Amino acid sequence: MFKLKNFRKRSLWILHYNAGSCNGCDIEILACLGPTYDLERFGVLNRGNPKQSDMLLITGPVTYRSRERVVELFTQMPEPKVVVAVGSCTCTGGVFSGMYNVEDGVDKYIPVDVYIPGCAATPEYIIDGVLKGLELLEHKSKEIVKPKKLFKKLSFHKDHIDRRGIAGKVGENDGKD
């Protein structure tokens, strides 16, 4: 039967963001998209544009300076969306865990769907993780997903949600920080 929802898993556009990574995982992600591992055979493209992407691929332990950018990029992505944390640093902080300028993993700030371990995560793991995210995408609703921190109430403009207003308020102290 023809259902538009079935096409979510056929086409996936990725937004890749480096939240203070050492570039090890980023190189592996680019290797996945290149000719050797060829993620494009599943319809995966790296768009680099939050407004057109379905998946946020984050690498790095989320440094203090990059946390606002992570939350802002997350709020700019239209639903349904999944978040994939690539590498040990992004899952738990990894070797940087406990350092003064590092936030120990991205899941303090935004809800993460798939964790990919490894330092650096191998291309095989990344492909598995991305495809796992693809399966999850099918069960996602189109409700607004809120970040966990650095985020106040949803703001509205006329009848619809004002994403620019939301993005402008990211980073203000919300009392939970």
Add this chain to the structure above:
Amino acid sequence: MFEIIFVLSAPLLGGMLQGIERQLRARMQNRMGPPLLQPFYDMFKLIEKRPMIVDEAHTVFAIMHFLTLWAVVAMLVLGDNLLYVIFLHLLATIFLVIAGYSVKSVYSHLGANRELWVLAVYEPVLILFAVAFYLLEGSFSLQSIYSGQAHLFALLPLFAAMVLVALIKLGKSPFDAAHAHQEIIGGVEIEYGGVFYEFLYMAKWVEYIFIYTLFWLFAGSNLLLGIVLLAGVFVLLNLIDNATARIKISDLLKVGLIWGVGLAFINIVGLLYV
């Protein structure tokens, strides 16, 4: 009858063409590549996503861009005047530029600026293209071009210039600075999301049909030459796209103005005096 079906299904045919192209490019790089219907899967996914409007005028101009381009293809196939077609195509591009300027986004403005720069390169070539056919056929009439003889060998330099224009217009390396994805994140298309981006995505498909139909004019009524020409141009464009890296926008202007406009101009002078 065949022409009307062709015009009505132009976006679908363009989507098919893009699917074949993505597959061909993948094979050239020795990888599997996406399925042939991948552009349509992307389309259904984009329709299904949560809609997002940055600005109303911005969205309307994207839809206008798509509809005008479709009208361009209709005029090119059914209409009678080549010059009108080229000016209506200019209008479609202007809609895209206005869309780029109508939001407060630096990358969108940068993309619109670059769109205007490349317009200055390919528009003279397109007009000289129409002039060359006027010199050979005695009128701008499209129907006489379609039913006339093949002019490919009288217009070889212009043909080379048109290959350059096709590379610019379809956003292929090395001349894709206007839509550069890693550099200005798609330029004009950056602020679109969901179903509204779909119109720009489909406009790209219609653009394919427009450019390849222009190449069809070189073959006149010679069906076999036309098919060989289109297949050759299709492979050539993708080969160049795969084998080269992007050049800067200033270099694009130099190369485009010297080689594109230069070759077209030499061709016109040759037609007039030789």
